[in-house]
Amino acid sequence: MIVAVPAPELITDPGDERVADFRDLHAGDRPAGTARGTGPVIVEGVPAVERLLASPYPVRAVFGIPGRVSALDLPPGVAAYEADKWVLSEVIGFRLTRGVLASADRLPAPDLDALISGPDPAAPRRLAVLEGLNDHENIGSIARSAVALGIDALLLDPHCADPLYRRCVRVSMGHVLTLPIAVLGDWPGGLDRLHDAGYRTVALTPAEDAVDLTDVDP
Template sequence: MASVIYTDDVADPRLDDFRDLTTADRRPDRPGGRGLVIAEGTVVVRRLLASPYPVRALLGVRRRVEELAGDLADVSVPAYVPSAETMARVVGFHLNRGVLAVADRAPRPSVADLAAGARVLAVLEGVGDHENLGALFRNAAALGVDGVLLGPGCSDPLYRRSVRVSMGHVLRVPFTTVDDWPGGLGTLREHGFRLAALTPRADAVSVRTAARTPGPVALLLGSEGHGLSEA
């Protein structure tokens, strides 16, 4: 069971995973970033707790932590409970959702792992906006997509903003990167996938028509600007 720990010490070193998120934001490619996965709000924290990502700790006002009591019953992590004012000073901004959780990253599957047994995969190229990426994962979950492959130019789906916009679905829909682009897509063909590139062109085959073709399909989606590359 989670250990509930009350503290109002802004300098408490046990809260360092949550400190100054507006500055470091825990992205591994930013100064001070550590690559931690950060969930905001009870809905997203619940999805993090149910995910394969190893949870390190929670930070939240008393009411929000109490709302999560059932979810924390089988989780052996500390749950730090400060006042709302102390929490805002630690995090660096006022958090309306009232609770955060941090976790370490989990190993990613291979492209072959994702392809095995999947019916529908989304393959992204150049999706650089974190909010757009989060929205894509949320839609993938709603539409029953089995996994997401990230090609070149894609943002980090575990960046805090992406996790928030996805409503935590980036923690549920498995994903991996395609390091060999576009050669790595051959792995999908080896698993029997048809590759279908989405386009707004008027003469394109409709998604509804394409979906009637039997067998697994990989839907290719390009960047917000020029779309898919010609490779």
């Protein structure tokens, strides 16, 4: 059965509440009055939005210039809006060169023990653990590299920046949305939890006297 996808609704007023998810995105890493690590996930650009659509994150809305939104294969129930470049820029607070954005709900925090053990406890797993990383773009770069290297999940200490902030998702090209993510609330005790589960931890450092990564036994 072929299901017809409704055409995107036209937005002509920058104050339209239907696109509230996308308002004043330049203002910071979360909407005013909301706690850190809360609020919708905002995704920019066609490749990243397509990765969002293929991810487990529930998509709320898509907003872009004419032609960009209608070209996406949107699931039923996703609100779709389009506007000219001026209205789009007025809503989000800056000029968007990628032409399309999407918003999505965050996923519930995963069970940390299940994330550490994985679907097959006997199979080897590789986890990337970030400590005190508060630059969103650096986290996005690491997430993109982690996916390329076959990392199974991303663990953060309590002081890391929000890995689902818009700039992080943009730099990761949406790949961060494909990684299971959890926060190790007890730090540095969380490392002991990994050791108890059988993990070996290897820290990366630019120190000149450090062991070269190629010399580390797998």
